[in-house]
Amino acid sequence: MDAVLVTGGSGQLGRRVIGELLEQGRAVQAISRRPGPQAAGLTWVTGDLNSAATLQRGLDGVSRVVHLATQPLRPGKDLQMTSALLGAVQDRHIEHFVYMSISGLERMQGAPYYREKLEIERRLRTSGLRLTIQRSTQFHKFVADLLGKLTLGPVTLVPTGVTLQPVEVSAVARCLAQVVQGAPAGQRRDLSGPAPEAIELLARQWHRHRARTGRVASAPIPLPLFRAWQHSAAVPEEAEPVGRPWIRWLQETA
Template sequence: MTTMLVTGGTGTLGRLVAERLRADGHEVRVLSRSARPYAVDLRKGGPGLDTAMAGVDTVVHCASSQNGGDEEAAEHLIAAARKAGVRHLVYISIVGVDLVPLGYYKAKLAVERMVEESGIGWTVLRATQFHDLVARVLGGLSKVPVMLVPAGVRDQPVEVAEVADRLAELAQAAPAGRVEDMGGPEVRTFDSLARTYLRATGRRRLVVNVPLWGKAYRGMRSGGLLAPERAVGKGTFEEYLGRVV
């Protein structure tokens, strides 16, 4: 039995990763700001992080925040992992972090590089957007009578449970470096996803495609969010909505 640490282990992805690793017989420690006994704010570090890391063989780093602090968190995590003699560091990233210059994506790319240069055996998996994130965005856009969506943007949403399965598989294998990306089963225009969301939720809205501007938008329009050659996911956006709506 191997001792593994899952950061962000109470979140949407991390919780599922922890469940799968436990089901496979591993001792799993869940680290988050509120999860006892390993309640640690990675952005601050501290002795609690060393306690959580003691005796750990593999770390699956799922903790992330769109409010900033990912690089500071990674710095503290990597230092503690080195100190504890961790063998394998697995990191979940996002397809397009090198092509779509959003602030959050830039931070994810920076963390990828920190993991690669950590001196620890490492694995990085990039996945496309999770279904629940796409649904939250569309839910926000649908609060007004006219639903404005970015013109020409396509997405490839993936089922979070399938990403969790893949991360658990990678965590139990040898360090593999940057592995093949993981995308959902369908490349969809954003307005198509919007209309699917409206049908599932019973809302009537006028959907209007609006051209935007800037480097991030150009990156999205050029397919930066997509991994069509890695459409390995099975669950569709319609199936996801059928479960949650």
């Protein structure tokens, strides 16, 4: 059985996708700048996706690809990495190429990262690959980390007018592991958590979970990310709810 290539294999989503594929008996090759834990059936290819040698090693013996690698703090890097990967797979028999993307991109083009992700989707659709694009909302841990960064002393300051529908990363990983082993579907229904919530409520629940005595305040915060999230832009209109809701994830996660 040919292997599945996972890019971004050491990230929080990549690690879980690899685990799901290994449990299902698939051989996995993972490209990452830093190798993760060793496991039977798993081969780490250490390097950068812009390296032809790295891509050649990673694609050797591979028939399916899950492209998860992303560097949101380096503008243009995602497009550069994906272009290199597309060039490397063109002369290979890839039965299924799965790309992980983000819900609501068309409505959030005020943020450079989201513009880049939408352009990647466009290029993938015209690449001729047997393709599935899977979008999801923001992961629980991303939202929790963001709230931590928005906290100074006892106060968490969140942007006004923002609603999110965060999703459990493990549930997304289970879906991706199933999707890549199936037939290409073009673009699948988005994945999301069970319900949309105002970021103020998410922050208050986060405070209670951490037993904080501070408070949550809201104000317009003029950052591209928060402007992009206005008017429920990050909430998909019709999504498949998966995984634990935010409050249960908080309660059950150390």
